[in-house]
Amino acid sequence: MRIGELARLTETQPRLLRYYEQQGLITPHRAANGYREYDDCLVERVLQIRGLLDAGLPTRIIRQILPCLDSPRTIHFADATAEIIATLESQSDRMTRRIDCLTRNRDAIQEYLSVVKRLA
Structure with missing residues (x-):
């Protein structure tokens, strides 16, 4: 999906989605024409990120704990x-x-x- 659709599905401004990408929170694929292509699973990821930001967590910590949210039993937090x-x-x-x-x-x-x- 393109950035506009992800923005609509998550009620998130495209500029915030680009910011999440810049911070290493989401990673879209690049099409041959250079456009960002977002996987469907990123809808839930963006909603998680927004919830964590709303709770007051900074992006540097969100970036570290996001892998733990996908599979809570597998925690790799060597730099805690x-x-x-x-x-x-x-x-x-x-x-x-x-x-x-x-x-x-x-x-x-x-x-x-x-x-x-x-x-x-």
Whole structure:
């Protein structure tokens, strides 16, 4: 697929997709005419990247952990520094707090909808 289709499927601007490529987060193939060709599997990869960026992880750490997300039992993290470990622990804690908050908000909205639907 071309960059426009990947952008549409992931709701990501093409310039961000080129940035992800520049950062080594995704790797498109080049067609004979020089155009980027993106595999279908990159749709999920881009969504993972966006989620990790939204969670506050920098691209340098995302680049290191992306292979672990494809097959979590195979982890090759030879260059894990104390800083990376601390960052990942902090981000994991932050994600847990965010998940808890989102869960509470979802439950409150569902309860509200339940009441509204009964009254309607």
